[in-house]
Amino acid sequence: MPIDRAAVDHVARLARIALTEEERERMQAELSVILAHAERIAALDLDGVEPSAHAIELTDVMRPDEVGECLSRDEALANAPAVEDGRFAVPRIIEDA
């Protein structure tokens, strides 16, 4: 199934990637080709086949809930593009009342 322009734009919004006009066009063509190949699996009879999210099953890995080593605040903030008062700074989310 070829993917249309509206689907490209919808997915780009979900993925939080601001695509240029040229990228939107290329993405539509390339994703269509890749998905056409991937659709080969539509031909397989998969009734009754369980999905495998993992190759090697390990379930319920537990550890004691104890305080261990962790990064200091300065270390955690050292790579942040913007810091304010010892916190990560982001554009305003909530408008003033």
Place this chain on the structure above:
Amino acid sequence: MTELHWLGATELASALDAGEVSAQEVAGALLQRADEVDPSVRAVLTRTDERLLEDARAADRRRAAGALRSPYDGVPVGYKDIFVTRGTVTTAGSRILEGYVPPYDATVVQRCSAAGLPLAHKLNMDEFAMGSSTENSAFMATRNPWDLERVPGGSSGGSAAAVAAGIVPWAWGTDTGGSIRQPASLVGIVGVKPTYGVVSRYGMIAFASSLDQAGPLTRNVRDAAALLEIAGGHDPRDATSIPGPAPRLLDGIDAGIEGLRVGIVAEFMQAEGLAHGVRARVEDAYRRLEKLGAELGEVHLPISLEHGISAYYLIAPAEASANLARYDGVRYGLRVDGEDVVAMTSRTRAAGFGAEVKRRVMLGTYSLSAGYYDAYYGRALRVRTLIKQEFARAFEHVDVIASPTSPTTAFRLGERTADPLAMYLSDLFTVAAPLAGLPAISVPCGLSPDDSLPVGLQLIAPALQESTMLRTAYAFEQDLGFAASPEGRPPL
């Protein structure tokens, strides 16, 4: 004596033990080699000369004091730039992490340092390990040491090229769909993808978490076994790490393969696109295994061949789209300002991600989105079950499965960049093992008669049977003699 830069890790360890060289001399020789060849090979993303020399000095002091940390103390190791290194820039080949200085070491790095291995450079890679040629690095394309107009494979192309060119004796890479084995094959060295969970993923920048696995790229099979012993084994910091100590892989590696049952994948040998020269060398390899006492038979993996690429290129991008959500311009990496959070994040990711990463994040987001989940991601997970089952059936009859690693030898730079699907088909024979979580190795089997470029033999074993796989590869390698001879080195 062979020049120091051509020695493998075990040979260097012996030379250090015999007092023939010091760790500082080894480090110095490797740095000189990097000066000579890396301007043309371009395997190294961040050179760590100072750190390497400092670590080597410390190794020499330990040796003088009789306080060695391991038999490999003083033998330098390189890292794909996907392993975080405390205090040393780590980018995963991406602009979005340009200049990122991690506050901690990956478990692999920690364990190698604890064994006394000096840190030798951060090596180039396809951005976030997405690619099969290392051309998707945001910073530069690495060249194949055998022919500088050709790619070294990917995504661990920098690690593979650095080992093949004599810049480091061994290096760490990561494999999600073939990213260790395919470059190892294309540059004529050994590459191992262990069973999922044998090597900790802690501090390995995530691409597709259910598939990603770290492994060694080395000049010979023994070195690969040794590096896995150093860094493998359970890590409480990785919940998917298999409980138990590091595997013992060197014991019995030279026991031979008399009576071992080797299954040749019938469908892979009939695959369209298998190059004539690759087929010729791999068929020679099968005959050699038989000569060494193995019993050859056929196994069938039709789903892996027909549907492996489809399943892989739905599952891996889906996981990647979730993993890469963390690059939002807030906690680390690039930020491009915007009027609100959504605009800031969307512009940051537009500027920071390269074309292939955008393509895969889009593909993954699409296949997970409402209305398409069942048709794409859900079905791909079921195909994964079928692939696991067909491997299980094959291993009822054989101990090890053999095939070519890559359908072709190294291709030319630019040859497949315009066609993403053609690039994806480079992984035709390698995607099945990670989907099933199985260990696999690529071991050189000589040069193609068509173009005189290296060809790799892939061996796949049941989960946690690395020792059988390595014993097979070792017997083959010793009998072939390619790795140890000057013929096994690129003309560089």
